[in-house]
Amino acid sequence: MTTIRKGSKKMAPIWKGQYKISQVSGMGSYTLTTISDKKINKQWNAYNLRKY
Template sequence: MKLNLDLFEGEREKTIIRVTSYQQQLKSYYDKRVKVRQFQPGDLMLRKAFITAPRHGSKKMNPNWEGPYVISRSGGRGSYTLDTMDGKQIPRQWNAHHLRKYYP
C-alpha cells in the first residue's frame, strides 16, 4: 500500500510539470499573435455601443459603435479617459479592447 502511495506522488508531480509546461506553451503562442493596441492623447476613437446600452432587449439595427470621442489621457495598462468632441469628459475609463480608431 505504501508503495502505491509513493507512485501516486510521483505521477502527480509528473502531471503538474506536464500541465505547467503546456500552459507556458499556450501563453507563448498567444503572446506571439496578440496585437497590442496603444493610442495617444488626441486620437479620435469610437467605443462599443452595447456597453452603455440598457440591457432590456437588443435591437439588430442599432449601431455597434458610438462616437467619435477624443482620448484625453491614458490611465495605464490599456485604459483611456475619453472626452466628447465638445470637451465634456466621459465619467469612466475605457479599455483599449472596447475602443477603435476613428478615421474621418
C-alpha cells in the same frame, strides 16, 4: 418576411460617436472626452476602442 419588434436593438449601430483620448490611465486604460470636450466618467480599455 421578418418583423422587428418595437424597441429591438438588432439594427442599432454598434459603435457610438467620435471621442478623444484625454488621459492615459494605465496599461491600456483610457479616459475619453466628446468632441465638444465633455468628459466621460468611465474608464475604457483599449480592447473596446476603435480608430476612427
